[in-house]
């Protein structure tokens with residue numbers, strides 16, 4: 327549904343995005359993650375055809391980004407979405423449906439449905455008097471009035487309370503289940519982790535990691551196993567050198583020993599060594615790094 331090849335954007339002499347290539351399948355939720363200034367918004371704007379790439383191509387729904395045929399199949403939610411404050415949700419959305427030439431009977435049914443799904447009350451209240459969360463929902467509704475196949479959401483849930491954030495994330499997930507392709511950027515990696523099928527991590531304009539959450543986890547910080555044991559007979563302890571497998575960390579805490587190993591063979595090796603001196607494994611905890619931890623590591627490496 328989206329094919330991006332060697333995309334580059336320069337502002338004056340400054341390169342904001344460089345050598346960006348990725349493809350996105352129909353129905354995927356694809357995340358773009360990165361620090362402030364990493365090039366996320368610039369990438370999304372090029373995909374939406376709002377700014378011209380300096381080099382490279384972006385093809386969206388079979389058309390070059392920016393082509394009118396592509397615009398009809400696209401819904402874009404900008405990072406900042408000022409609304410016409412004196413309009414009501416209904417008049418505002420009808421106005422945009424009209425711009426897309428949606429027949430008024432179709433528009434009216436569609437708008438009603440979108441507002442219901444977004445749980446939007448006070449439909450006759452002026453937009454200027456609405457809360458931040460309600461305004462964001464209206465901006466999302468606006469991106470949907472033309473029933474697009476591709477949605478580009480720039481920070482859809484930024485600055486919203488946890489309830490509204492969850493609502494918007496779940497709604498985004500539902501849209502992809504219905505077959506819409508969603509590309510979105512976010513700072514909050516928990517949001518990305520909760521709804522993305524695949525993602526790229528950007529740093530200083532380039533993609534520094536990519537794949538599914540699991541791909542990125544296994545490439546940049548796999549699972550670890552934290553094994554706790556009692557000492558052996560007469561207080562004998564087994565140090566990391568006594569284990570027939572690599573031990574990433576070792577500590578003695580409250581009379582127990584703790585070993586951090588990276589696979590199940592490591593766990594077995596600790597157990598064998600501990601039991602050989604009469605001790606016992608009392609706990610095995612599996613730890614998976616959060617995307618946040620991996621992101622910090624990957625982004626820091628890229629800027630080092």
Ligand SMILES: Nc1ncnc2c1ncn2[C@@H]1O[C@H](COP(=O)(O)OP(=O)(O)OP(=O)(O)O)[C@@H](O)[C@H]1O
Nearest residue numbers: 337340341342360361362363364365366367368369
């Ligand atoms: N119109 C512009 N003119 C000059 N430089 C720009 C312009 N737009 C963006 N930039 C610069 O390009 C870089 C990438 O900006 P971009 O907005 O794409 O980053 P971002 O990852 O979306 O950041 P944020 O998370 O802060 O929104 C930044 O250094 C920014 O200052």
